[in-house]
Amino acid sequence: MNLSPALDCYTREQLSARDAQRMAEFIAFGPIVFQVSRLMLKLGILQLLRDSDTGLTIDEIAAAKGMTHYAVQVLVEASLTIGTVLVDKDSNRFRLAKTGWFLINDPATRVNIDFNNDVNYEGMFRLEQALNEGKPAGLKALGNWPTIYEGLSQLPRHARQSWLAFDHFYSDSAFDEALNIVFERKPKTLCDVGGNTGRWAVRCLKHDPAINVTVLDLPQQIEMMREATQGLAEASRLHGHGIDLLDPEAQFPTEPHFDAVWMSQFLDCFAEDQIVSILGRAAKVMDEHSRLYIMETLWDRQRYEPAAFCLTQVSLYFTAMANGNSKMMHSDDLARLIGQAGLKIEDVHDNLGQGHSIVVCSKP
Numbered sequence: 410m411n412l413s414p415a416l417d418c419y420t421r422e423q424l425s426a427r428d429a430q431r432m433a434e435f436i437a438f439g440p441i442v443f444q445v446s447r448l449m450l451k452l453g454i455l456q457l458l459r460d461s462d463t464g465l466t467i468d469e470i471a472a473a474k475g476m477t478h479y480a481v482q483v484l485v486e487a488s489l490t491i492g493t494v495l496v497d498k499d500s501n502r503f504r505l506a507k508t509g510w511f512l513i514n515d516p517a518t519r520v521n522i523d524f525n526n527d528v529n530y531e532g533m534f535r536l537e538q539a540l541n542e543g544k545p546a547g548l549k550a551l552g553n554w555p556t557i558y559e560g561l562s563q564l565p566r567h568a569r570q571s572w573l574a575f576d577h578f579y580s581d582s583a584f585d586e587a588l589n590i591v592f593e594r595k596p597k598t599l600c601d602v603g604g605n606t607g608r609w610a611v612r613c614l615k616h617d618p619a620i621n622v623t624v625l626d627l628p629q630q631i632e633m634m635r636e637a638t639q640g641l642a643e644a645s646r647l648h649g650h651g652i653d654l655l656d657p658e659a660q661f662p663t664e665p666h667f668d669a670v671w672m673s674q675f676l677d678c679f680a681e682d683q684i685v686s687i688l689g690r691a692a693k694v695m696d697e698h699s700r701l702y703i704m705e706t707l708w709d710r711q712r713y714e715p716a717a718f719c720l721t722q723v724s725l726y727f728t729a730m731a732n733g734n735s736k737m738m739h740s741d742d743l744a745r746l747i748g749q750a751g752l753k754i755e756d757v758h759d760n761l762g763q764g765h766s767i768v769v770c771s772k773p
C-alpha cells in the first residue's frame with residue numbers, strides 16, 4: 410500500500426517492551442485520560458499553570474479555581490502521569506508540560522477534543538454493534554435518524570457546534586490553495602456537491618465575480634445554507650439544489666452545464682458502492698472540458714504522522730455515529746473507485762491546509 414515517508418514508522422516496531430506496556434495501559438485508561446485532560450482544559454487549570462512563573466501547589470490551584478483540594482488533586486495527579494503537567498519534588502509545585510502546552514495551543518487538538526466529547530463520546534460505546542450491523546448504532550445517543558447527515562440541522566446544540574467547528578476547521582484550512590487550483594481553468598459554473606452551509610461556495614463567489622455556483626446537498630442542508638448566506642451581495646449567483654444522493658436514481662442537474670464539479674470532504678460520507686454510483690452520476694453531467702475536483706484528507710498521503718493517526722481514528726466516527734459504512738480514505742482505494750466510475754485521474758495536489766489532497770479527474 411502507498412504510505413508517505415512520514416508513515417514509514419508503521420512498517421516496523423518502534424517501542425521498547427517497557428514503552429509498549431505503558432502504551433497498552435494508556436489505551437486501557439483511554440476514556441479517563443481523555444476526560445481528565447478535557448477537564449484540565451475546560452476548568453482552566455492548564456492555562457493557570459501556563460501563566461504561573463513559579464508553578465502552583467494543589468492548594469493554590471484549588472483556591473484560584475474555587476475547587477476542593479480533592480477535586481484538584483485527582484485531576485492534577487492523573488495529569489502528572491498522563492504527561493500534561495510536571496512537578497517539582499521539593500516545592501510540590503506543578504507546571505505545564507509540553508503536551509499540556511499543545512492541548513492549550515494546538516487548534517486541531519482543541520477541535521478534535523470538542524468533536525470527540527460532544528459528538529462521539531457516548532455513541533462510541535456502541536462501536537461493536539455498529540461494526541456488526543453496518544449501521545451507525547451510536548447515533549441514537551444524539552437522536553433518531555438513519556444517518557447523522559439527516560439530523561445535522563437538529564443535533565443538540567453542543568454537538569452541532571462541535572460538528573460544524575470540526576468540519577469547517579479541516580476544510581477551511583485548505584480553501585485558499587484550493588481556489589488557485591480550481592480557478593486555474595477559469596470555470597464559469599461550479600457544482601459544489603455536499604456544499605453544507607455554503608462556505609466554499611461563498612469563497613468561490615467572492616474569488617471570481619463571473620462564477621455561478623450550485624450547491625447540491627440534502628434539502629435540510631440547503632435550508633441551512635440559505636440561512637447562512639442570507640443577505641449576501643453575491644447571492645444571485647448562488648443556487649441550491651436539494652437532493653439525496655444515496656438514491657441511485659437521483660441525478661445531478663443538467664442545467665447549467667458545469668465546468669467544474671467540486672466534492673470536498675464528501676465522498677468519505679459514503680460506502681464504496683455508493684461512491685462509484687455518485688461519481689458515475691457526476692461523470693454523466695461532465696464533458697471533455699469539465700473537471701471533477703475531489704478534496705479529501707487521504708490518510709496515507711500525510712506529511713506528518715499525527716495527521717494519519719487522527720484520520721484513521723476519525724474513520725470510526727463514520728462507523729459508529731455518521732452512517733455505519735464509510736471512512737477516511739486511502740488513496741489506493743479512491744483511485745480504484747474513480748476508475749470504476751469511468752473517470753481518469755489527471756493530477757493530484759497534496760499537502761493543502763490540514764493535510765488535504767485534491768484529486769483532479771476528467772473523462773477519458
Ligand SMILES: C[S@@+](CC[C@H](N)C(=O)[O-])C[C@H]1O[C@@H](n2cnc3c(N)ncnc32)[C@H](O)[C@@H]1O
Pocket residue numbers: 558561576577580581602603604605606625626627630652653654655656672673674675678
Ligand atoms: C462532511 S460534510 C462536508 C461539507 C463541505 N463540503 C466541507 O468541505 O466542509 C458532508 C456533506 O455531505 C452532505 N451529504 C451527506 N449525505 C448526503 C446525501 N445522501 N445526499 C446529499 N448530500 C449529502 C452532508 O449534508 C454534508 O453537507
